[in-house]
Amino acid sequence: MPSFKPIRPARISEEVTEQIKRSILLGDFKAGDRLPPERSLAEEFQVSRVAIRDALRSLETSGFLTIRQGATGGAFVTELTFESLNNAFLDLFLSDKISLPELQQVRLVIEPEVAALAAERVTEAHAQRLKEALAVEEEPIRSLAQDIEVKGAVHYILAQMCGNRFFEAVVRSMLRLTSQVVAAVQPDPRTMHPEGLHVPVVQAVLSGDRRAAAREMKKHAEEFGRTLLKMEKAFRNRRR
Amino acid sequence: MPSFKPIRPARISEEVTEQIKRSILLGDFKAGDRLPPERSLAEEFQVSRVAIRDALRSLETSGFLTIRQGATGGAFVTELTFESLNNAFLDLFLSDKISLPELQQVRLVIEPEVAALAAERVTEAHAQRLKEALAVEEEPIRSLAQDIEVKGAVHYILAQMCGNRFFEAVVRSMLRLTSQVVAAVQPDPRTMHPEGLHVPVVQAVLSGDRRAAAREMKKHAEEFGRTLLKMEKAFRNRRR
DNA sequence: GCAAATTATTTGTCAAGCTAAAATATAGCT
């Protein structure tokens, strides 16, 4: 019985890509390590530099490598981050493959759970950060961009607290998308800034009551969702 | 006041990438359209073919293009799919950036909601597919690979039914990850095959009762989660 | 009319060299 291998990697560069990728996943190269220079790799793989470059470029766009020019440059293995997930997300949204209502549906399920988990794992340091974030929200608004950032902070901190990196990634992606929509639509700051927006949520989380935290976050998410959905049409029509 | 543009795209190829990407997102090229051949692009952008190729390769790995060789070949714009999300996911898992317990936590939140949504949107055609899937589950097991596929079917159908493409994508990603774990660990088929595994879930969904659907799915997910977590250690130690 | 051979078009790959970036070593000056 033969092995029936090839089929897909008709391209040499893909074969190279997969070998390097496997090598990284198996731990032959760890985060921070530098791959041999292109020319050495070309020699080792017995292919041209172009094929190597294609492979490295591909691995760079999927987040496994960062490539730097210069004397101490080269292809460095990077700790894989959720950035690629994030980007995939943003692209899908920009191509209308995910809609704001769908996103809102997701948020409504995930954010309360995140708040609940955060309530279970709150520490003194976390509490401090949350209180600071609330304090900053009370300061006068300087610019829309800054306002967006400030408003996201609580969600961001809770996501970090929840201890689930997937949830954290999703929340971050959604924050980024939301920012983009808000920044594009440029709404009246006051509709975006009810006083004490996040106070009940934070209080519930700090009390350590997971049910209360989930309840308050759900309320908040529903409210903000209504605001956001109003912006959708404006956003879709904009198209710079 | 100057515009302060460049900063990031130090590379020509990235500049090309971004221009083409923007062009696609703005709808200048629609799914199915073919970009001009590399040589024409090179002329138009006034750069070499290699720079163009680097850009096209990058866009291919992020899922915007598929490139085919030959007379009617070229770089074709593709409808962006959730495949890239899927891949990002798998990579994160393989690099230990997401753990099985975390995944299980996510599943426990998402799958019940998916079932609930499915219950609200069930149609005759859906009902038919679900019943077929249940029937297939009752047939004798032929191979592990096939068993995995059969067991995933119900989840897959529900995900399609739920009408939220993000949820669908997440469920699909998790199915794929689960398959990989199960396939690697090669557990005893009988532990994987309690009779009528999905019957209560499907019944609840078909009854149109969203609360019942969510409840049954949660029960099922918790049960399967226990099985899966038992496999985790075996999976992490395997490392082919 | 059909099959085989040819041609055209396009990406894939190669080779060799030059440019640009970035760190390091060296030289020259005060």
Place this chain on the structure above:
DNA sequence: AGCTATATTTTAGCTTGACAAATAATTTGC
């Protein structure tokens, strides 16, 4: 000695020009 400018080294980025390979359309031969 200490600083600054210059040169060197190492690396990826880019260019050019050529050929290979895949694929479809066209022509040729029968």
